[in-house]
Amino acid sequence: MVKLKNNFQRKEKKYTLSxxxxxxxxxxxxxxxxxxxxGLHTIISVYxxxxxxxxxxxxVNKPVYKEKFRIRSYGIPKxxxxxxLEIKKKVSGVVYKRRVxxxxxxxKGYIQHPxxxxxxxxxxxxxxxxxxxxxARKRLEPKVMIAYDRRxxxxxxxxxxxxxxxxxxxxxxxxxxxxxNDEGERVAPEIDVLMEVKALGAYPLWFSExxxxxxxxxxxxxKYAQTYQRYLYVPSPSRLKQREEFSYVV
Numbered sequence: 632m633v634k635l636k637n638n639f640q641r642k643e644k645k646y647t648l649s650x651x652x653x654x655x656x657x658x659x660x661x662x663x664x665x666x667x668x669x670g671l672h673t674i675i676s677v678y679x680x681x682x683x684x685x686x687x688x689x690x691v692n693k694p695v696y697k698e699k700f701r702i703r704s705y706g707i708p709k710x711x712x713x714x715x716l717e718i719k720k721k722v723s724g725v726v727y728k729r730r731v732x733x734x735x736x737x738x739k740g741y742i743q744h745p746x747x748x749x750x751x752x753x754x755x756x757x758x759x760x761x762x763x764x765x766x767a768r769k770r771l772e773p774k775v776m777i778a779y780d781r782r783x784x785x786x787x788x789x790x791x792x793x794x795x796x797x798x799x800x801x802x803x804x805x806x807x808x809x810x811x812n813d814e815g816e817r818v819a820p821e822i823d824v825l826m827e828v829k830a831l832g833a834y835p836l837w838f839s840e841x842x843x844x845x846x847x848x849x850x851x852x853x854k855y856a857q858t859y860q861r862y863l864y865v866p867s868p869s870r871l872k873q874r875e876e877f878s879y880v881v
Contacts, residue, residue, distance in 0.1 A: 648824040679771040708735040746780040778813035791831035
């Protein structure tokens with residue numbers, strides 16, 4: 632069983648798989664990797680952004696540095712269940728995550744009054760102060776819920792190497808914090824399975840050989856970016872006017 636970490640760094644690559652590729656890959660990985668103790672589980676994240684989606688618009692342009700803030704829950708939380716307040720940063724392709732755990736009831740109160748909550752552990756309090764500063768600086772607000780069902784594989788030989796498979800990626804724009812659940816519409820119906828490979832260094836040779844054999848290649852896919860571009864983005868009036876003028880000239 633892989634223990635959830637509150638601080639870590641790694642590289643992440645995405646791959647979109649058909650159901651057939653997924654079945655073949657799972658068969659070949661049986662000799663090298665095991666599924667973690669969580670089995671098929673649901674991950675729910677509420678992403679925060681500025682009123683005009685400044686953070687995700689910046690991220691879509693693939694800058695050297697980008698960041699996101701979200702509340703993440705493993706399963707549908709009860710009031711006393713732990714959820715995570717998480718900052719995710721990406722610098723030159725390396726992902727850094729810092730997060731603190733707290734009861735869902737406290738997390739809801741935190742969003743309303745960030746500075747009223749103090750944490751006992753000094754390390755957690757430091758991370759919370761980073762989150763406080765980001766929320767205040769950007770004036771962040773909850774924008775979208777993204778949920779998916781996940782299976783995760785690991786190898787005992789290298790704890791920094793993990794492979795996850797996400798199914799039924801879905802989103803919702805309403806009721807984001809007071810009643811956190813996984814109900815929503817499909818983000819990308821054309822994708823059967825999204826695989827993420829998380830590694831601190833190079834892939835094991837056997838894994839690279841399996842990917843080559845099955846003709847599985849990396850792709851660019853961000854759950855939040857795809858949701859924004861497909862369902863949340865609204866062109867400004869000036870852009871709509873430019874489109875109309877262009878269509879008229881053509």
